[in-house]
Amino acid sequence: EVQLVESGGGLVQPGGSLRLSCAASGFTFDDYAMNWVRQAPGKGLEWVSGINSNSGSRGYADSVMGRFTISRDNAKNSLYLQMNSLRAEDTAFYYCAKTRAAVYLEVIDYWGQGTLLTVSS
Amino acid sequence: QLVLTQSPSASASLGASVKLTCTLSSGHSSFAIAWHQQQPEKGPRYLMKVKSDGSYTKGDGIPDRFSGSSSGAERYLTISSLQSDDEADYYCQAWRVFGGGTRLTVL
Numbered sequence: 001e002v003q004l005v006e007s008g009g010g011l012v013q014p015g016g017s018l019r020l021s022c023a024a025s026g027f028t029f030d031d032y033a034m035n036w037v038r039q040a041p042g043k044g045l046e047w048v049s050g051i052n053s054n055s056g057s058r059g060y061a062d063s064v065m066g067r068f069t070i071s072r073d074n075a076k077n078s079l080y081l082q083m084n085s086l087r088a089e090d091t092a093f094y095y096c097a098k099t100r101a102a103v104y105l106e107v108i109d110y111w112g113q114g115t116l117l118t119v120s121s
Numbered sequence: 122q123l124v125l126t127q128s129p130s131a132s133a134s135l136g137a138s139v140k141l142t143c144t145l146s147s148g149h150s151s152f153a154i155a156w157h158q159q160q161p162e163k164g165p166r167y168l169m170k171v172k173s174d175g176s177y178t179k180g181d182g183i184p185d186r187f188s189g190s191s192s193g194a195e196r197y198l199t200i201s202s203l204q205s206d207d208e209a210d211y212y213c214q215a216w217r218v219f220g221g222g223t224r225l226t227v228l
Contacts, residue, residue, distance in 0.1 A: 037165075037219075044210075045157075045165065047217040059217060095164060105216045107155035109167045109180060 002026040002110045004096045009115030016086050016119070022079040022096030022112060030054070030074035033104035036081045038092035039114075048094070049081065050104025059104060064090075086119045093117075123149050125213050125220035132226040138201040141223050143213030150194035152215045159222075160209040168211075171196045203227050 008020040020036070035050040049070040051058045058070050069082040079096055096112040124146040133139035145152055156168040167180040169189050177189030186204075190197045200207055208227045213220040 044222045045159075045212050045214075045219040047219060050217065061217070093164075100170065107153065107167075107170050107214060108157070109155070109170075111157075111165045111167065114164045 002098065004098060004110060004112035006094065006096050006112045006115035009094065009117045011118045011120065012086050013121050014087060014119055017084045018086065018117065020081040020083070020094055020115060024077045024079065024098070027098070029077040031102060033099040033102055033106065034072060034079045035097045035099060035104055035108060036070060037095045037097050039095070040092040052104055053102035057103070088119050091117060091119050122146070123152070123216055123218045125154070125215060125218055127213060127220040127223045129221065130224045130226070132228055133203055134228045135203055135205065137203050138199060139203060139225065141198045141211050141225070143196045143220050145194040145196070145215070154196045154213045154215045156189065156198045157212045157214060158209050159212065160206065165212065168198065
């Protein structure tokens with residue numbers, strides 16, 4: 001059974017930093033690309049970042065470019081999102097999501113349960 | 122630029138069928154999309170991938186009541202024999218883009 005478990009969310013002040021983690025199990029992690037998708041309270045889904053299976057290609061939404069960094073450790077079956085210079089508009093549930101292929105531009109076929117980031121003073 | 126367009130809301134009666142639509146922007150009519158369901162207060166769940174030829178591949182455990190189809194730039198999700206727990210938001214997704222979602226109300 002595929003499982004994606006996010007951790008690391010919490011309350012952070014504007015301008016602060018935080019790192020989200022996602023522990024993956026139930027599939028061959030290094031065969032698949034991974035993504036982070038967020039959802040602000042009461043809003044729709046927004047793709048944040050994606051990384052190919054071998055970390056050879058990464059992509060970011062314009063809204064987080066230069067502030068967020070996606071990475072993965074295939075030996076640990078883990079995905080990360082380093083978030084710097086956080087803003088109030090980054091407040092959202094952050095979901096770890098697996099794609100159906102090695103490239104992150106494929107469709108998502110599994111989701112984690114999400115972790116909540118709140119950016120507020 | 123890829124844009125996915127969905128109607129904000131839809132409704133249908135318990136036991137009936139409903140067909141939700143996701144429209145791909147001009148120049149992207151060959152793209153496959155995924156449908157995701159998000160029940161209230163829950164995370165999203167993958168339902169299926171729908172290709173331009175109308176074929177679809179469902180996720181694990183998705184009931185036969187859910188099916189997909191295509192016509193031109195439109196991708197469809199059909200839910201038959203509606204149940205109360207089908208009341209949810211439904212999102213389509215392709216590449217790094219999500220549609221705005223359709224909130225389905227089961228009457």
